[in-house]
Amino acid sequence: MRRYLLAATAVLLASSVAMARAETTLTVGMAAADVGQLDPDRATTTQDLPVVSWIFNGLVRFRPGSASLEALEPDLAQSWEKSADGLTWTFHLRHGVKFHGTWGEMTSEDVVYSLQRAADPARSAFAGDYAAVAAFEAVDPYTVRIVLKQPVAALLGLVANYHGGNIVSKKAVEAEGADFRVKPVGTGPFAFSEYRSNESVTLVANTAYFRGAPKIDKVIYRFIPADAARDLAFASGELDIVYGRQDERWVERFSKQADAVVDIVRPAELSLLHINEAQKPLDDIRVRQAIAYAVNRPQMIAFKGARTSVPAVSVVPAGYVGTDEQATLYPHDVAKAKALLAEAGYPNGVTIKVIQTSLPAMLSTVQILQSQLKEAGITLDLNVVDHQSFHAEIRKDLSGLVYYSAARFPVADIYLQQFFNSRATVGTPTAITNFSHCAVADKEINAAAIEPDEAKQKALWKTAQQKIITDVCAVPLYEQLQVWAHNKRVDYGYKFEGALQLGPLLTEATTRK
Amino acid sequence: MIRFIIKRMLMAIPILWAVLTTVFMLVRVVPGDPTIIILGDQASQAARDQLRQQLGLNESILAQYGDFLMQILHGDLGRSLTTNRPILHEVAAVLPFTIELTIASLIVGTLIGVPLGVLAAERRDGFADWFARIFSLVGVSFPAFVSAILLLIGFAIQLRWFPVISSPRDNSILEHLRALVLPSINLGLLMVAYVTRVTRSGMLKALGEDYIRTARSKGLPHRLVVWRHAFRNVLVPVVTVVGLYLGVLIGNAVLTEIVFNRPGLGKLIVTALNQRDYTLLQGLMVVTAFAIVLANMLTDITYGLVDPRVKTS
Numbered sequence: 001m002r003r004y005l006l007a008a009t010a011v012l013l014a015s016s017v018a019m020a021r022a023e024t025t026l027t028v029g030m031a032a033a034d035v036g037q038l039d040p041d042r043a044t045t046t047q048d049l050p051v052v053s054w055i056f057n058g059l060v061r062f063r064p065g066s067a068s069l070e071a072l073e074p075d076l077a078q079s080w081e082k083s084a085d086g087l088t089w090t091f092h093l094r095h096g097v098k099f100h101g102t103w104g105e106m107t108s109e110d111v112v113y114s115l116q117r118a119a120d121p122a123r124s125a126f127a128g129d130y131a132a133v134a135a136f137e138a139v140d141p142y143t144v145r146i147v148l149k150q151p152v153a154a155l156l157g158l159v160a161n162y163h164g165g166n167i168v169s170k171k172a173v174e175a176e177g178a179d180f181r182v183k184p185v186g187t188g189p190f191a192f193s194e195y196r197s198n199e200s201v202t203l204v205a206n207t208a209y210f211r212g213a214p215k216i217d218k219v220i221y222r223f224i225p226a227d228a229a230r231d232l233a234f235a236s237g238e239l240d241i242v243y244g245r246q247d248e249r250w251v252e253r254f255s256k257q258a259d260a261v262v263d264i265v266r267p268a269e270l271s272l273l274h275i276n277e278a279q280k281p282l283d284d285i286r287v288r289q290a291i292a293y294a295v296n297r298p299q300m301i302a303f304k305g306a307r308t309s310v311p312a313v314s315v316v317p318a319g320y321v322g323t324d325e326q327a328t329l330y331p332h333d334v335a336k337a338k339a340l341l342a343e344a345g346y347p348n349g350v351t352i353k354v355i356q357t358s359l360p361a362m363l364s365t366v367q368i369l370q371s372q373l374k375e376a377g378i379t380l381d382l383n384v385v386d387h388q389s390f391h392a393e394i395r396k397d398l399s400g401l402v403y404y405s406a407a408r409f410p411v412a413d414i415y416l417q418q419f420f421n422s423r424a425t426v427g428t429p430t431a432i433t434n435f436s437h438c439a440v441a442d443k444e445i446n447a448a449a450i451e452p453d454e455a456k457q458k459a460l461w462k463t464a465q466q467k468i469i470t471d472v473c474a475v476p477l478y479e480q481l482q483v484w485a486h487n488k489r490v491d492y493g494y495k496f497e498g499a500l501q502l503g504p505l506l507t508e509a510t511t512r513k
Numbered sequence: 514m515i516r517f518i519i520k521r522m523l524m525a526i527p528i529l530w531a532v533l534t535t536v537f538m539l540v541r542v543v544p545g546d547p548t549i550i551i552l553g554d555q556a557s558q559a560a561r562d563q564l565r566q567q568l569g570l571n572e573s574i575l576a577q578y579g580d581f582l583m584q585i586l587h588g589d590l591g592r593s594l595t596t597n598r599p600i601l602h603e604v605a606a607v608l609p610f611t612i613e614l615t616i617a618s619l620i621v622g623t624l625i626g627v628p629l630g631v632l633a634a635e636r637r638d639g640f641a642d643w644f645a646r647i648f649s650l651v652g653v654s655f656p657a658f659v660s661a662i663l664l665l666i667g668f669a670i671q672l673r674w675f676p677v678i679s680s681p682r683d684n685s686i687l688e689h690l691r692a693l694v695l696p697s698i699n700l701g702l703l704m705v706a707y708v709t710r711v712t713r714s715g716m717l718k719a720l721g722e723d724y725i726r727t728a729r730s731k732g733l734p735h736r737l738v739v740w741r742h743a744f745r746n747v748l749v750p751v752v753t754v755v756g757l758y759l760g761v762l763i764g765n766a767v768l769t770e771i772v773f774n775r776p777g778l779g780k781l782i783v784t785a786l787n788q789r790d791y792t793l794l795q796g797l798m799v800v801t802a803f804a805i806v807l808a809n810m811l812t813d814i815t816y817g818l819v820d821p822r823v824k825t826s
Contacts, residue, residue, distance in 0.1 A: 033784040034784050036553075042551075042552070042553070044552075121557075121559075121560055125553050125560075126555070128555075179597075181596075181597070196606070196776070197598070197603055197606065198607070198781055199776050200680070224678070226774070228772070229662075229665070229771070229773070229774055232662070232665050232677045233678050235677075236669055236673070238678050239678075386545075387787070388544075388545035388549070388787060389543065389545050392549065393544055395549075395558075406554070418555060424557075429558050429562070430557055430558065432555060432558075433555075
């Protein structure tokens with residue numbers, strides 16, 4: 001009798017579970033107050049990129065769970081070939097791929113439009129990445145040709161499901177105009193459904209997705225800026241996936257939660273200390289070398305946590321195409337630092353004015369730096385301002401040292417161009433983020449960008465990095481990995497080890513029990 | 514009464530103008546650049562300059578100020594710099610939630626604060642009085658974000674009575690009210706503290722008056738003496754505190770909205786400030802200033818209702 005009762009209960013339970021499963025909603029909590037941009041050609045922030053990656057496809061894609069250029073696989077393009085000189089690339093598109101809603105079939109017209117848009121500085125933040133492209137051509141509705149002015153390192157990366165490589169619907173962009181940034185239309189597993197400012201973005205399954213209908217029906221991407229509130233909402237089960245904190249104690253605490261899985265993934269953000277060579281006394285290389293010798297990387301890792309951070313290897317993040325993983329860095333040597341300062345005419349030490357953000361994680365790093373440099377007689381006079389003021393003031397060339405942390409497209413070229421090419425020096429019209437006024441490696445950076453031979457190109461990048469390190473345009477500090485957590489009931493459908501989009505890719509195979 | 518309202522409305526104009534001008538100038542004095550938010554940190558200076566031009570940020574401050582005032586006179590708050598959506602639309606989308614939270618907290622604050630204050634005055638130096646005084650002291654000095662997290666840990670995580678994310682949409686009315694409970698208690702507690710103190714001191718004074726002794730010696734029941742004779746005299750200061758608190762609540766709603774993840778004016782203001790969304794920030798300040806002026810006016814009208822000696826004409 002008891003057995004029957006049990007069986008009956010089990011049946012009842014199973015059927016009620018089946019009924020409750022009528023719609024599966026996945027809720028993701030993000031550490032931001034609001035979305036910035038959902039237009040893939042404008043989206044650059046940590047809170048925007050994951051959503052964009054669920055809505056759009058590229059011609060090729062990073063294998064889900066990987067941030068490596070070695071792991072590219074077909075996406076909207078089924079196959080491709082390149083000419084012998086590497087200057088002409090031909091992509092054969094999948095047939096019958098539909099854009100979300102009623103925006104019709106994706107054809108070469110959309111691909112050409114998307115890539116031209118990505119290469120246009122007026123409409124895209126990534127136009128610089130496409131500088132070497134001569135033309136994007138639609139050969140027929142299912143064939144696209146890309147003609148280059150010179151060979152490009154990792155061209156496939158530029159047509160991958162990342163930044164400008166995301167394919168948008170031409171008709172939708174033209175019809176929506178400025179609204180496209182909050183009403184994106186792509187071909188991905190999830191379609192945009194609703195945006196509520198300061199609250200959430202809701203996506204629904206694209207049942208016509210070319211890899212098959214997703215198993216999740218709805219994704220709610222919630223903006224929860226308060227750390228404690230986000231953690232509590234995950235603990236109460238209201239969030240399935242949560243953006244973590246790059247903080248050892250957080251990782252430890254979450255690892256102990258019974259239903260939580262912590263994901264520590266690539267890409268890492270490289271923290272560099274840029275030294276403003278245009279300011280006194282930093283124009284003296286001996287002072288800059290003294291700073292480099294005073295920095296204690298192992299101590300910094302010990303503070304930041306060994307699970308979420310690794311020591312920096314160069315002025316370009318580890319693992320990028322062209323990173324010099326064996327670059328010679330200045331070792332920690334306080335006596336040497338003091339001697340160099342004395343030699344430069346500062347036996348009593350120097351004081352350097354530094355503008356610094358009040359963002360806690362960044363501020364704490366600079367406070368460690370402050371105490372390390374103090375030992376060598378270098379005093380940092382910190383002017384702590386809010387994060388937006390920090391961004392504005394460092395671009396006005398107002399700070400002696402700039403502590404900056406960033407991840408870029410995993411090719412050395414982008415990092416070197418933006419941070420160390422003199423063309424990108426702050427205060428000039430072509431400025432990007434060269435805070436140090438670094439100009440020692442222009443020749444190698446520019447030559448590498450157009451070097452057709454891969455081995456020679458890598459050699460040029462290697463020389464560039466060593467020159468930058470030796471001249472102390474910047475001191476490499478550490479690399480910080482991305483931290484996420486998901487509830488055990490969520491199965492991504494792949495091993496989550498990295499994502500250039502800075503968050504887990506949700507695919508047709510992702511499930512929630 | 515109508516004349517009173519019109520007069521108050523006219524008086525509000527210079528106040529609003531002063532607030533607007535201050536806000537307009539302040540947000541532009543604070544360093545920061547909305548184009549970094551809009552274009553991201555990989556955009557070149559040239560691209561950012563072009564956008565500044567497009568957004569009209571390169572015009573002189575005076576020209577921008579003139580445009581801004583003209584726009585306001587036309588009843589148009591403009592469009593958000595970062596999302597390009599009409600500001601009126603953004604405000605309308607969150608205003609009901611702010612109003613709802615403010616009213617719910619006022620109710621919580623008054624329903625707990627007034628009886629507690631009366632009780633404390635009645636039993637002066639007794640247990641109830643000590644309790645009320647300590648409670649209100651803690652209430653005044655407790656930061657809203659700490660009490661919010663304590664409430665969440667207790668009632669949402671341990672007891673699971675309420676949700677952590679108090680997003681009030683998509684839900685049935687019951688769910689909606691359930692999500693409102695913790696935020697309004699959190700915000701209301703702050704007010705309880707003040708209302709209790711004002712009620713208590715007002716009641717102490719009133720209870721010591723001659724007419725109370727007269728009422729007592731007539732043999733009137735204790736409850737009648739306290740509530741009809743003494744308490745009515747405390748209404749004016751209580752209404753003043755509640756009215757003042759409308760403004761304070763709108764300001765304090767920021768922290769409550771952020772921790773409980775509710776949409777609202779306060780949260781929108783913080784986002785606008787962090788993104789240097791000048792136009793949105795200005796628009797929100799207009800709305801907030803207007804709400805406070807309106808709250809003060811309502812308070813003044815209420816004086817006339819609770820105390821016939823106050824004339825509004």
